[in-house]
Amino acid sequence: MIKKRAMVLVSNDPESIRLGANEIVQHLNEALVTYGIQDEVDVSTVSDINHSNILPLVVVYPEAVVYGPVKASDVRYLVEEHLYKGRVVDDLLAPPKMLTGQIGWLRGHKGYNPAEHRIVLERAGRIDPDNIEEYITANGYEALGKVLSEMTPESVIEVVEKSGLQGRGGAGFPTGRKWKFVRAAQGSKKYIVCNADESEPGTFKDRIVLEGDPHVIIESMAIAAYAIGADEGYIYIRGEYGLAYRRLEKAILQAREFGFLGKNIFGTEFNFDIHIHAGAGAYVCGEETALLESLEGKRGEPRSRPPYPVTKGLWNKPTSVNNVETLANIPAIIRNGAEWYRSIGTPSSPGTKVYTIMGNVNFSGVIEVPMGVTLREVINIYAKGMKPGSTLKLAQTGGSSGSIIPAVLQDTPMDFESFRKAGVSLGSGALLICDQNTCIVDLVKVLLQFFRFESCGKCTPCRVGTQRSYEIVDRISKGQGKLEELDTLLELAAEMERASNCGLGQTATVPIRDMLKHFRTEVEAHIRSGSCPTGVCEMAQEVEKI
Amino acid sequence: MTVQTIDHDVVSVVQAAIEKHGKNRDAMIPVLSEINHVFGYVPREAIREVRKQLHDPARQVHIAESQLYTLTSFYDMLSTKPRGRHVIKFCENAPCHVVGGKAIWDGLREKLSLENGETTPDNKWTLVTTSCLGLCSVGPVLLIDDDMYGNVTPEQISEILEHYE
């Protein structure tokens, strides 16, 4: 099969059809033939578009450029410009506000990205996610077949361990080692759980995989299950991810039909099936033990550890919890081998990383690049530079495990090891790029607002610590802070890091520490002169100057 | 979805949800979500009905009403209070904040005379903040019922709200 390089979707809800969607499809097919690219481009339809006044829509993947309303007479020009010459047709672009959740892949700006290395996102946007046959044609389920027919569970674990794959859910724990623990744990009933709760602010990479390539998750969960000795798996998916849920549901049905799930998979003794479970809106449920509680139908409050899920997880059985991006690497590693995987990225952090880039840059969206690329490269190459008039002040790496990286660290290679050494964390892969107009106090206040809201309240250091830290920073932002309160912030941080029960409380302190480490003068300016150097913070009327 | 507040029959809604998600403990959250989806919140009678239908000591499933309440209050997507016909969720996280989110939030509050969590007297609008919706590349973002709006500017607020009855 010739590799498809683009997919074009045309909306085919009744309203679109009334407005000529069928003619558009027909014209598309004709124009593709005219330009001789009919084998490289797929045309398909997409229903379920929300009410809008820009129908019919034409969406071009993988860039996810949305055109609308499109007339049949526009089609030929659109094919020539966009699909043949690779230039976005500005005049036909849909106004961005009408993009809806039904369209899985959003980009703020248009254009292609240079030099990405796609493993995790290899197929997303290039195949029809609702069609298992397209996945199979793109090497799908080949790795599972290989594993079941040629490999022992131990040798699967060995390959994953040798590949050096580390968890992409934030903590960076070696995946092979986690599987080894679960395999070695006592008990005959074990579970594999896919963590698809993705709710770190600024992170939507897992959604792209789930919506664009759901079968890769099914295949890798089956491989994981075989390796650890599980016959049942759960996907815990964020409640807001309706489209991804429906795609997964459909993919699971198809996989059962094709015999990739169920009993005697590939004619072997191996049985495995998957359930999907939607969350109901709680950031802390991304933490693996909270996730397990929630799966069991309880409030998602993190458990105390030990015991760890690898020995006592779901329903107290040994459980491997793995992130979506982590799992999406598995089939390629099995197919191509550990050596191949290690040839990508850096020696200490093999492979790629998917980043979501956003903020004051010219391009925002999702990229997948080898580990070890620097922030400067991301900004200048992939994000197409800072917006006109903007200079980099800092980048925030998203969510509970994220750091604030000042501009001076922008040449640090982004991999687990280098970042650890520099005292920063990769977090979930969100890169919020902020310019000189960003006030550090204002930013940290927003981050702390998030943590205080999302703290589950189970333990005091976190519940009280996030609240009090927020109050102090809020006062500083109004010009009412006191210098000695900066010490209070650090004391609170130390206590939260020492005594919090889970990663949320333990890392909610990172923004505070980074703020005081890299931007202390700016913070003190708010206190000493009662003014905000960037003019962002609204000062209270009566400022008591010290 | 437009939140429906018309009289759905609580018993049959609960029954349908349970049929779909099963009678085990781990079905409770999906069942509550389903109920919330139909009524826009989880009514007291529905909680009673869920307990009635799920609690079954013979199958080792012990469920108390209070448990269902604490579940409902824990999860943001479940509501214990009725909400307006349309729910506006505004992303208040950093990615939207640094690209002008605050002006949108202030604009919404002013336009609707609502604070976070409040509902207009005519029951048309409920305004809440939400955590990241994963649409950051088109921030600031807001979600009205199931419709997402990206790259929102303060000037667009009135225009967007006019779409809703």
Ligand SMILES: Cc1cc2nc3c(=O)[nH]c(=O)nc-3n(C[C@H](O)[C@H](O)[C@H](O)COP(=O)(O)O)c2cc1C
């Ligand atoms: C507060 C908090 C939120 C988290 N949220 C997520 C999440 O949304 N998705 C995820 O995969 N991991 C999340 N994690 C990390 C998980 O606890 C766990 O480390 C991860 O799912 C393991 O998978 P991995 O080894 O593949 O990274 C979170 C951790 C904490 C402390």
Ligand code: SF4
């Ligand atoms: S650290 Fe915070 S989020 Fe984690 S268990 Fe304690 S209170 Fe809950």
